Amino acid sequence: MKRLLLLPALLAATLAHTQAETPLDTLPYTPSLDVTAMDRSADPCDDLYRYACGAWTKTNPIPADQSRWSVYAKMANENQRYLWGVLNKLGDASPERTPAQTKLGDYFATCMDEGAVQAAGLKPLQPLLDRIAALGHKRDLPALLAELQLAAGGERFFFDFSAGQDFADATRQIAFATAGGLGLPDRDYYLKRDAKTLKIRAAYEAHVARMFELLGEPPAAARAAARSVLATETVLARASLSKVDKRDPYKTFHVVDAAGLKALTPGFDWPSYQAALGTTPWHARYNVTEPAFFKAFAARLKAMSLVDLKTYLRWQLASSLSPALDNAFVQANFDFYGQTLTGTPQLKPRWKRCVQLVDLQLGEALGQEFVARNFTPDLKDATVQMTVEIQAAMARSIDSLTWMSAETKARAHAKLKTIVNKVGYPERWRDYTVLAVQRGDFLGNVMRGNAFEHRRQLAKIGQPLDRGEWHMTPQTVNAYYDAQMNDINFPAGVLQPPLYDPRMDEAPNYGNTGGTIGHELTHGFDDEGRQFDAQGNLKSWWTKKDNQAFEKRAACVADQYAQYPVIDDIKINSKLTLGEDLADLGGLVLAWEAWKAHMKGRTLESRDGMTPEQRFFVGFAQWDCADARPEQLRVQAKVDPHSPAKWRINGVVVNMPEFEKAFNCKPGAKLVKPAGQHCKVW
Numbered sequence: 009m010k011r012l013l014l015l016p017a018l019l020a021a022t023l024a025h026t027q028a029e030t031p032l033d034t035l036p037y038t039p040s041l042d043v044t045a046m047d048r049s050a051d052p053c054d055d056l057y058r059y060a061c062g063a064w065t066k067t068n069p070i071p072a073d074q075s076r077w078s079v080y081a082k083m084a085n086e087n088q089r090y091l092w093g094v095l096n097k098l099g100d101a102s103p104e105r106t107p108a109q110t111k112l113g114d115y116f117a118t119c120m121d122e123g124a125v126q127a128a129g130l131k132p133l134q135p136l137l138d139r140i141a142a143l144g145h146k147r148d149l150p151a152l153l154a155e156l157q158l159a160a161g162g163e164r165f166f167f168d169f170s171a172g173q174d175f176a177d178a179t180r181q182i183a184f185a186t187a188g189g190l191g192l193p194d195r196d197y198y199l200k201r202d203a204k205t206l207k208i209r210a211a212y213e214a215h216v217a218r219m220f221e222l223l224g225e226p227p228a229a230a231r232a233a234a235r236s237v238l239a240t241e242t243v244l245a246r247a248s249l250s251k252v253d254k255r256d257p258y259k260t261f262h263v264v265d266a267a268g269l270k271a272l273t274p275g276f277d278w279p280s281y282q283a284a285l286g287t288t289p290w291h292a293r294y295n296v297t298e299p300a301f302f303k304a305f306a307a308r309l310k311a312m313s314l315v316d317l318k319t320y321l322r323w324q325l326a327s328s329l330s331p332a333l334d335n336a337f338v339q340a341n342f343d344f345y346g347q348t349l350t351g352t353p354q355l356k357p358r359w360k361r362c363v364q365l366v367d368l369q370l371g372e373a374l375g376q377e378f379v380a381r382n383f384t385p386d387l388k389d390a391t392v393q394m395t396v397e398i399q400a401a402m403a404r405s406i407d408s409l410t411w412m413s414a415e416t417k418a419r420a421h422a423k424l425k426t427i428v429n430k431v432g433y434p435e436r437w438r439d440y441t442v443l444a445v446q447r448g449d450f451l452g453n454v455m456r457g458n459a460f461e462h463r464r465q466l467a468k469i470g471q472p473l474d475r476g477e478w479h480m481t482p483q484t485v486n487a488y489y490d491a492q493m494n495d496i497n498f499p500a501g502v503l504q505p506p507l508y509d510p511r512m513d514e515a516p517n518y519g520n521t522g523g524t525i526g527h528e529l530t531h532g533f534d535d536e537g538r539q540f541d542a543q544g545n546l547k548s549w550w551t552k553k554d555n556q557a558f559e560k561r562a563a564c565v566a567d568q569y570a571q572y573p574v575i576d577d578i579k580i581n582s583k584l585t586l587g588e589d590l591a592d593l594g595g596l597v598l599a600w601e602a603w604k605a606h607m608k609g610r611t612l613e614s615r616d617g618m619t620p621e622q623r624f625f626v627g628f629a630q631w632d633c634a635d636a637r638p639e640q641l642r643v644q645a646k647v648d649p650h651s652p653a654k655w656r657i658n659g660v661v662v663n664m665p666e667f668e669k670a671f672n673c674k675p676g677a678k679l680v681k682p683a684g685q686h687c688k689v690w
Contacts, residue, residue, distance in 0.1 A: 029089060029357070030089070031089055031090070031092040031093030031096055032086065032089040032090040032092075032093055033090075033093060034090070035086060035087070035090055035382060035504060036086055037505050037511075038505055038506040039505065039506060039509055039511070039512055040505055040506045040507065040508065040509035040512045040516045040517055040520050040521075040627055040630070041509075041512060041515075041516035041616070041623055041626055041627045041630060042064075042506060042630060043616050044063060044067070045060070045061055045062075045063050045064035045067075045630060045633055046059060046060055046061070046062065046063060046626070047059060047061075047062020047063050049062075050062055051677070052622075052625075052671045052673075052679075053668070053671050053673035053674070053677035053678070053679050053680060054677055054678040054679060055658060055678065055679070056625060056626075056629050056657055056658055056661050056667070056679060057629055057653070057654045057657040057658050059626070059629075060625075060626045060629030060630050060633070060657070061629060061630060061632075061633035061634075061653075061657075064079075064630075064633035065633070065634075065635045068082065068633075068635075069635075070635055070636070070637065071085075072352075072353045072354035073352065073353075073354045073355060073356040073357065073360070074352060075346070075350035075351055075352045075636065075637050075639070075640035076634060076635065076636035076637065076640050076644075077634065077635050077636075078632060078633065078634030078635070078653065079506060079507070079630065079631060079632065079633050079634070080485050080486070080507075080631075080632075080634075081485075081634075083485045083501070083502075083504065083506070083507065084484075084485040084501075085360075087378070087483050087485060087501055088360055088363045088364070090378075090382075091363050091366075091367070091374060091377070091378065091483065092359050092360075092363050094374075094377050094378075094381075095112060095113065095116040095362075095363065095366060095374075096116075097113075098110075098112050098113030098116065098377075099113040099114070099116050099117035099120070100113065101113075101114075107441070108370075108373040108376070108440060109373075109377075110445075111370060111373065111440060111443065111445045112366060112370055112373055112374055112377070114445050114446075114447040115365075115366055115369070115370060115445045115453055115457075116362055116363070116366050117447065118445075118446075118447050118448055118449065118450045118453060119358075119361075119362035119365055119366070119450055119453075120358060120359065120362050121448070121450070122335075122358055124448060124450070125332075125333070125334055125335075125450050125451075126334050126335060128334070128450075128451070129334050130223070130333070130334075132333075132449070132450075132451035132452060133325070133326070133329065133333065133451065136155070136156065136159060136160075136325055137223070137322065137325070139152060139155065139156075140152065140156075140318050140321045140322055140325070141318065143314065143317070143318055143321075144314075145314075146275070146309065146314065146317065147277065149276075149309075149317065150276060150277045150278070150280040150281035150284065151280055151281070151283075151284040152321070153165055153166070153281060153284075153321075154281050154282075154284035154285045155284060156321060156324070156325055157169070157285075157462065158285065158455075158458065158459040158462050158463070159325075159329075159455040159458055159459060160324070160325055160328035160329050160455070160458060161328055161458050161462075162188065162462060163186065163188030163189070164188060164189065164190075164191070164324040164327065164328050165188070165189065165321065165324050166188060166189040166244070166305055166309075167185055167186060167187055167188045167189060167301075167302070167305065168184075168185075168186040168188050169183065169184070169185055169186075169281075169282075169285065169466075170183075170184055170186070170462070170465045170466060171183065171184065171465050171466060171467075171468035171469045172184035172295060173473060173492040173493075173544065174293070174295070175257060175261040175295070175492070175545065175546035176261075176263070176545060176546065176547075177545060178473065178492045178493075178494075178540075178543055178544030178545050179472065179473050179543070180470075180472070180473065181468045181469055181470065181471055181472075181473060182263075182293045182294065182295060182469060182470070183287075183293070183294045183295070183469050184294070184295045184297065185269070185294055185295070185296045185297065185302065186297045186298075187244075187247075187248050187249070187297060187298040187301040187302075188244075189240075189241060189244040189305070189324075190241050190244060190245055190248070191212065191216070191237075191241060191323070191324070191327060192208075192209075192212055192241070192245075193349075193643060193646070193647050194251060194646045194647045195245040195246070195248045195249075195250065196250075196646055197209060197212070197245075197646075198238075198241060198242045198245035198246070199242075199245060199246060204642065208348070208349065209238075211344060211348045212238070212344065213234045213235065213238050214234070215340065215343070215344035215348070216233070216234035216237050216238065216323060216327075217230040217231045217233065217234035218230070218340050218343075219323065219326050219327060219330070219337070219340055219341075220233045220234065220322075220323070222326070222336055222337055222340060223322060223326055233319045233322075233323070236316045236319050236320070237319060237320055237323045240308060240312065240316065240320050243304060243308045244301065244304065244305065244308065246304070247298070247300050247301045247303070247304030247305075248298065248301055249298050249301075251584050251646070251647060251649070252581070252583045252584050255535075255536055255583075255584070255586075255587065255649070256536075257491075257536065257539055257540075257546050258539075258546070260295075260297040260298065261295060261297075261546060262295065262296045262297070262298075262299050263293055263294065263295055263296075264294050264296055265292050265293065265294070266278070266279075266289075266292065266294075268294075268296075269294050269296065272296060272299055272302045272303055272306065273302050273303070273305065273306040274306055275306055275309060275310055276305075276306060276309065285462075285463075285466055286463060286466065287466045287467075287469060288469075288470075327341070329451065329454065329455070331361065331365075332365075332450060332451045332454040333451065338355070339355065342355045348639075349639065349643060350637065350639050350640045350643055351637035351638060351639030351640055352637070352640075365454065365457075367481055367483065367484075368457075369443075369453075369454070369457030369458075369460070369461070370440060370443070370445075370457070371438075371481035371483075372434065372437050372438040372440075372478075372481060372482070373437075373438070373440055374481065374483065375433060375437075375481045375482035375483055375500075376433075376437060376482075378482055378483040378500060378501070379432065379433045379482050379500050382500060382504065383432050383433065383482070383500035383503070386510075387432075387503060387508075387510065388431050388432045390508075390510065391431050391432070391498060391503055391508065391521070391525075392429060392431055394517075394518070394521065394522055394525060394602070395429045395431065395496070395498075395525050396429075397602040397605065397606055398522060398525045398526050398529060398598050398599060398602045399424060399427070399429075399529065400602070400605070401526075401598045401599075401601040401602040401605065402424055402526075402529055402530075402598055402690070403421065403424060404601065405597070405598065405601070405690050406420045406421060406424070406690075409690075411554070411557040411558075411561070412554050412557065413551055413553065413554055415551055416549065416550050416551050416554040419541070419542070419549040419550075420533065420549075422542045423494070423532060423533075423541065423542040423549070424532075425542075426494055426542045426543070427494055427495060427496060427529065427532060428475070428493070428494065428495040428496075429495070429496055429498075430478065430495055430496065430497045430498065431498050431503075432482065432498070432499070432500045432503065433478075433482040433499070433500055434476060434477070434478045434482075435476055436476055440460070442460065443456060443457060443460040444456055473493075475493060475495070478497060478499075479497070480497060480499050481499065481501075482499045482500045482501060483499065483500065483501040484499045484501045484502070485499075485501045485502050485507075486499065486501075486502055487499065487502050487524055487525075487527075487528050488528065489528040489529070489531035489532055489537065491531070491532065491536065491537045491539075491540040491544065492540060492544035492545075493544060494532065494540070494542065494543070494544045496525070496528040496529055496531075496532075497528070498524070498525070498528070502524070503521065506520075506630070507520055507521055507524070507631060508520070508521040513613075513615065513620070513623065514603065514606065514607060515603065515612075515620045515621070515623040515624040515627060516623050516624065516626065516627025516628075516630075517627065518599050518600075518602060518603035518606070518624060518627075519596070519599060519603075519623070519624040519625060519626070519627035519628035519629075519631075520627045520628060520630065520631045522598075522599030522602055522603060523592075523595045523596045523599040523628050523631065524595065524631070525595070525598075525599070526594065526595030526596060526597070526598035526599045526602070527591040527592060527594070527595030527596075528591070528595070529594075529595070529598065530590060530591040530593075530594030530595050530598065530690055531587065531591045533594070533689075533690060534586070534587040534590040534591055534594075535558075535559075535562050535586050535587055535590060536587050537587070538550070538558070558689065561687065561688065561689045562586060562590060562689060564687035565582075565586065565589050565590055565593060565687045565689070566582040566583065566586050566589070567582070568582075568659065568662075568663075568687060569582040569585060569586075569589050569651060569655065569659055570582040572651065572652075572655045572659065574641055574642075574644070574645040574652055575638055575641040575642060575645070576642075578641075578642065578645045580645070580651050580652070580655065581645065581646075584648075584649050585648075585649055585650060585651045587649060588649050588650045588651065588656075589651055589656075589659065590689060592651075592656050592659070592660050593659075593660050593663055593687065593688070593689070594689060594690040596628055596660050596661075596664065597664065597688070597690065598690070599628070600624065600664070600666055603624060607620075619670065621666070621669075621670035622670050622671060624670070625661060625667055625670055625671075628657070628660075628661075629657045629661075632653040632656050632657060633653070634653035636652070636653075658679060661679055662678075662679045662680070662681055662686075663681065663686045663687045663688060664686070665686065667679070668680055
């Protein structure tokens with residue numbers, strides 16, 4: 009009862025905070041080790057996460073427009089507010105704007121013109137709705153499907169078709185046919201029958217019906233249409249791989265030729281489909297990621313009436329583009345995906361949604377504006393140096409492994425040496441010249457942006473690999489490793505305080521950003537990444553004995569995390585999170601070794617009542633100070649390959665004797681394991 013009484017006051021406070029947000033001229037500063045975020049009443053040997061972050065959630069309540077809040081999310085929000093200011097200025101039709109700036113400003117200004125979007129209503133979507141209504145025979149579906157996928161994004165319309173690196177030869181790009189077609193975030197939402205899942209599924213069906221009402225259907229017809237959609241999506245879900253299975257690259261690599269593709273999906277005209285996409289329909293090599301799914305798709309397509317098929321297409325079109333339609337569609341979309349599914353009380357303000365759209369569709373043009381103002385050559389050089397040091401620590405780690413043979417070590421070194429470090433931004437910026445942005449045509453801009461990106465991807469099929477390409481924009485607060493590119497990528501957005509802080513001493517920077525660099529590097533050698541060789545090919549480079557030794561050590565981590573609770577009676581699905589858990593652990597071990605080597609011969613000073621070693625671990629812990637709504641945690645447990653924040657910190661340091669020594673932890677403390685029981689792979 010007490011929580012319920014406090015909740016309205018909390019919402020009022022966060023609502024006022026959200027409404028008071030204004031554009032930023034500069035990015036705000038928070039130190040990478042923030043002593044005000046700590047709870048020093050906690051014993052770090054029992055709960056480092058609470059010790060480092062215990063006061064953070066008190067001063068950083070989850071905003072009303074968020075399902076979770078964290079150091080990363082707060083940084084991303086501040087980046088958005090900064091870019092809001094940039095785009096506001098570019099929205100003024102000044103003759104001094106470059107062509108790229110004109111596109112950015114016109115796109116944003118058009119998105120922000122809510123009155124025009126309201127006045128337009130469904131008119132901008134009507135031509136595509138009319139195309140669906142005019143479908144007279146299933147044989148005409150492939151061309152229509154291509155048109156809808158180009159305009160609204162691919163994967164919601166049964167499946168996605170794009171380019172990808174060949175798992176057998178990473179230097180070439182081939183066509184990928186990927187399972188899709190679902191409106192809920194995971195197959196389990198369609199198949200499980202526990203009370204919470206049934207409640208979500210019923211709410212989803214009601215949401216689909218509501219969308220059909222907005223499209224003009226009477227309530228009874230809308231409910232019937234929703235039942236039809238759910239029936240089709242359930243068939244597709246039943247034939248889809250689980251999230252865990254999708255982590256196994258061997259389960260998503262099934263090469264067929266054109267005849268093999270046709271045999272999987274009798275009745276679907278792939279040449280007509282590909283011709284409508286604008287790609288040559290003669291590709292000799294396709295990766296069908298889930299053959300069973302495509303067989304089920306073909307069977308369902310055959311069984312569906314023309315009316316049911318049109319109903320499904322109308323739903324996916326309206327749902328996919330609802331954020332670009334009038335307020336009734338936007339609100340209905342949020343009511344389910346925001347409030348019901350993740351517990352978010354309030355829709356994001358329009359400026360934030362518009363910045364996100366610009367980032368999505370003109371991201372590297374916007375990135376040039378961000379980098380020019382916030383990412384200096386000195387910052388890039390410092391990050392590159394840290395990356396090189398952590399790679400050197402990895403090389404020493406490989407040499408020291410007692411469980412790995414010399415043969416496998418040589419191949420591990422070969423892979424490590426070929427990893428490419430990408431820091432800040434791409435060397436060659438993406439060209440948006442052919443993307444037409446028309447001031448005053450919001451939905452048209454969104455659909456042309458979707459089509460631009462889809463065609464850009466399709467054009468890669470049959471072409472040599474561009475190893476300079478990035479899959480995140482420079483302003484993104486995140487980082488990633490690409491197993492087939494064999495590169496680690498750190499956008500400029502993640503290399504700002506409080507994550508990387510040039511004003512701070514080295515200890516928290518190595519614990520924080522160093523841990524992130526080590527994390528991404530370790531992904532090349534986690535349970536999934538290790539299956540790709542130095543060239544990015546899916547090819548075993550392990551001896552049988554070494555493979556078994558790795559799996560034994562990885563199982564130690566999986567068994568540990570499987571015991572950790574998420575919410576209610578739900579525990580971490582450690583088969584889903586294993587790659588991230590291994591990377592968290594390996595990354596901090598490498599960061600520690602790199603920091604010690606970097607500081608060799610230097611005097612280490614205590615600050616803020618903490619030794620340098622303690623500052624390293626607190627700096628590490630504070631990268632993920634976070635909180636989440638219960639609904640969001642339930643979704644996360646199903647679909648997120650990352651463990652909850654607390655366990656990404658405590659679950660790592662419990663395996664590091666260096667942590668025990670730094671805080672003088674005694675046997676019996678919660679984060680102390682008996683000697684010989686620590687999990688360690690790299």
